[in-house]
Amino acid sequence: xxxxxxxxxxxxxxxxxxxxxxxxxxxxxxxxxxxxxxxxxxxxxxxxxxxxxxxxxxxxxxxxxxxxxxxxxxxxxxxxxxxxxxxxxxxxxxxxxxxxxxxxxxxxxxxxxxxxxxxxxxxxxxxxxxxxxxxxxxxxxxxxxxxxxxxxxxxxxxxxxxxxxxxxxxxxxxxxxxxxxxxxxxxxxxxxxxxxxx
Numbered sequence: 603x604x605x606x607x608x609x610x611x612x613x614x615x616x617x618x619x620x621x622x623x624x625x626x627x628x629x630x631x632x633x634x635x636x637x638x639x640x641x642x643x644x645x646x647x648x649x650x651x652x653x654x655x656x657x658x659x660x661x662x663x664x665x666x667x668x669x670x671x672x673x674x675x676x677x678x679x680x681x682x683x684x685x686x687x688x689x690x691x692x693x694x695x696x697x698x699x700x701x702x703x704x705x706x707x708x709x710x711x712x713x714x715x716x717x718x719x720x721x722x723x724x725x726x727x728x729x730x731x732x733x734x735x736x737x738x739x740x741x742x743x744x745x746x747x748x749x750x751x752x753x754x755x756x757x758x759x760x761x762x763x764x765x766x767x768x769x770x771x772x773x774x775x776x777x778x779x780x781x782x783x784x785x786x787x788x789x790x791x792x793x794x795x796x797x798x799x800x
Contacts, residue, residue: 607791609783610740615639616720618738618745621660622651624682624788626752631656632683633787635747636664637738642718644673645690646736646747647787649683657686668692673717677749677787678730680762698725698732726750726776728769729760729787735776743782745791750776753789756799773800 609618616639624633632649634657643666651657661668671690676697677683687695694703696715701708712723712734720739727733728750735748750773752760763769776784777794784798785791792798 609738609742609745614741616718616738616740618740618785619660619664620785620791621645622656623790624649624786626788630682631788633747633785633789635736635785636661636666637721637736638666639718639720642673642721643671644675644717644721645671645693646675647677647683647749648674648686648689650681650685654686654689657689675717675723675734675736677735677747678733680730683749683787696723696734698734724776726772728763728765728772730762731764731768733772737779737781744779745783745785746776746779746781747785748776749787751784751786751789751799753786754792754798758799770800773798
């Protein structure tokens with residue numbers, strides 16, 4: 603899958619574009635996603651990339667300016683998923699416990715928060731205790747961005763997970779939603795199947 607992969611583009615109101623496909627070797631880069639629906643223009647996990655052009659270039663090609671971005675979602679607080687959050691000065695930032703804009707802090711749990719009609723947050727501890735995933739309801743089916751998987755192979759044993767049973771429960775929860783696609787934290791989108799690690 604290339605960085606230009608998109609979901610829900612045939613007249614659907616919710617469009618998801620992968621700006622950068624992440625990797626863990628050589629170097630490390632997080633997968634960065636853009637979602638648009640109605641007034642929502644959100645970037646998920648603007649983290650480490652080999653150069654900011656890996657985020658800004660695809661945005662520009664899609665006709666989006668950094669000041670157009672209304673929301674940023676952080677799946678968790680590892681730098682490889684957060685380091686470029688300041689690229690979006692007008693955005694409200696969401697994590698597991700709150701939404702933030704300028705000097706305002708709005709405490710709330712992430713579970714079930716809807717950023718738009720088709721975009722919502724899911725609490726999925728496992729990679730870290732504070733992880734969240736993002737669900738996108740598109741004409742291509744449910745697409746989920748999640749760091750429960752780094753790529754299509756898992757890894758089966760996440761070396762950062764503090765509790766393997768919590769990771770497995772969250773993975774099972776996402777798979778029970780029957781997503782058409784999963785966008786992992788460091789790899790290309792994949793179609794989950796019976797061999798997807800739990």
